[in-house]
Amino acid sequence: xxxxxxxxxxxxxxxxxxxxxxxxxxxxxxxxxxxxxxxxxxxxxxxxxxxxxxxxxxxxxxxxxxxxxxxxxxxxxxxxxxxxxxxxxxxxxxxxxxxxxxxxxxxxxxxxxxxxxxxxxxxxxxxxxxxxxxxxxxxxxxxxxxxxxxxxxxxxxxxxxxxxxxxxxxxxxxxxxxxxxxxxxxxxxxxxxxxxxxxxxxxxxxxxxxxxxxxxxxxxxxxxxxxxxxxxxxxxxxxxxxxxxxxxxxxxxxxxxxxxxxxxxxxxxxxxxxxxxxxxxxxxxxxxxxxxxxxxxxxxxxxxxxxxxxxxxxxxxxxxxxxxxxxxxxxxxxxxxxxxxxxxxxxxxxxxxxxxxxxxxxx
Numbered sequence: 001x002x003x004x005x006x007x008x009x010x011x012x013x014x015x016x017x018x019x020x021x022x023x024x025x026x027x028x029x030x031x032x033x034x035x036x037x038x039x040x041x042x043x044x045x046x047x048x049x050x051x052x053x054x055x056x057x058x059x060x061x062x063x064x065x066x067x068x069x070x071x072x073x074x075x076x077x078x079x080x081x082x083x084x085x086x087x088x089x090x091x092x093x094x095x096x097x098x099x100x101x102x103x104x105x106x107x108x109x110x111x112x113x114x115x116x117x118x119x120x121x122x123x124x125x126x127x128x129x130x131x132x133x134x135x136x137x138x139x140x141x142x143x144x145x146x147x148x149x150x151x152x153x154x155x156x157x158x159x160x161x162x163x164x165x166x167x168x169x170x171x172x173x174x175x176x177x178x179x180x181x182x183x184x185x186x187x188x189x190x191x192x193x194x195x196x197x198x199x200x201x202x203x204x205x206x207x208x209x210x211x212x213x214x215x216x217x218x219x220x221x222x223x224x225x226x227x228x229x230x231x232x233x234x235x236x237x238x239x240x241x242x243x244x245x246x247x248x249x250x251x252x253x254x255x256x257x258x259x260x261x262x263x264x265x266x267x268x269x270x271x272x273x274x275x276x277x278x279x280x281x282x283x284x285x286x287x288x289x290x291x292x293x294x295x296x297x298x299x300x301x302x303x304x305x306x307x308x309x310x311x312x313x314x315x316x317x318x319x320x321x322x323x324x325x326x327x328x329x330x331x332x333x334x335x336x337x338x339x340x341x342x343x344x345x346x347x348x349x350x351x352x353x354x355x356x357x358x359x360x361x362x363x
Contacts, residue, residue, distance in 0.1 A: 006222065008142060008143075008232075015164055016165070019218050021214050024059065027060070028060060034163050037099040037126075039068070039097075041090070041094050041100065041103070042068070044105040079112060083113055084147060096125060104129050104131075111129060111136055115141055115144075128162055133175060134179065134183025138186040142161075143162075145157050152258055177210060182265050184209055184210070187209070188298050193295065194231070196341020206298070206302055231246055232246075241345065245335050245344065248337070251273065255320035259313075275295075279357055280336055281336040285336045287336070291339070308358065314358060318354065328348055
């Protein structure tokens with residue numbers, strides 16, 4: 001399978017994304033090219049190390065490096081400063097310094113944790129992204145990272161670019177079907193809603209994605225990444241306000257995750273969150289009801305939920321949405337669509353208006 005690339009343009013912090021089946025085999029060569037040091041800390045999970053650990057260690061050893069594994073628990077409940085502190089402790093044991101390198105080998109939660117730790121340890125050490133789930137590959141972090149706070153999701157974060165990103169679909173081989181569906185949600189979000197691509201093409205390809213067709217998965221991952229990259233290149237740190245459109249569907253999504261204590265997977269919550277944003281887009285921005293129906297069909301075709309579970313209190317959701325980073329002057333704001341590929345951040349909405357709309361989405 002041919003390898004594909006994307007280039008992130010961030011001045012002297014620019015870097016490349018590499019895509020393919022077996023692309024991880026080039027890790028040592030890429031690190032040599034970037035002149036990354038011999039001492040390498042690989043932050044991962046016990047299960048991933050058990051399956052892929054020998055492969056990664058051998059690649060690094062053959063390139064003249066000394067790998068040091070740091071294993072942390074998996075799950076959103078560990079995406080906090082306590083886990084970051086544990087990573088710092090292990091960095092210190094491994095004598096990680098600015099000539100060393102850190103590898104984030106895992107899913108989206110781990111990518112956030114490692115980016116945050118790498119950005120803040122010694123005020124910044126080089127790190128490499130190797131995402132291992134479809135969700136983290138389709139929605140790869142591009143310079144932004146955050147950890148959770150008891151008040152809400154992703155409230156503590158910073159901006160820090162990696163040196164390299166390797167997206168290898170071979171790591172998806174052990175992924176269960178529900179995790180594949182979890183990742184397809186971000187493809188719908190980026191490729192169709194934010195990118196404005198034809199919904200019918202993705203609708204036709206969803207069965208191939210669910211069965212992990214490598215070529216189709218790589219095709220959509222790369223499109224999703226390119227759309228996100230273009231948005232971030234124009235507003236890397238969000239100072240212009242345009243980066244915020246990446247939050248399409250996520251205002252309710254984050255609240256749902258927090259309200260269920262992160263038992264509802266991100267992609268499944270995003271199915272509901274996108275439907276809420278589409279409904280509000282239709283009501284507030286004149287978004288086409290036909291296109292609303294097309295996206296709803298995509299979400300359902302992927303096997304994702306579209307309705308708020310009846311056991312989740314609406315007042316609780318509103319409380320958590322008020323902690324959303326887009327909230328302003330005490331009012332919740334949503335990313336809405338005027339059309340596919342034409343997102344914008346709304347003005348603040350009254351809780352009563354939000355309540356009236358979201359009640360339509362309950363089971």
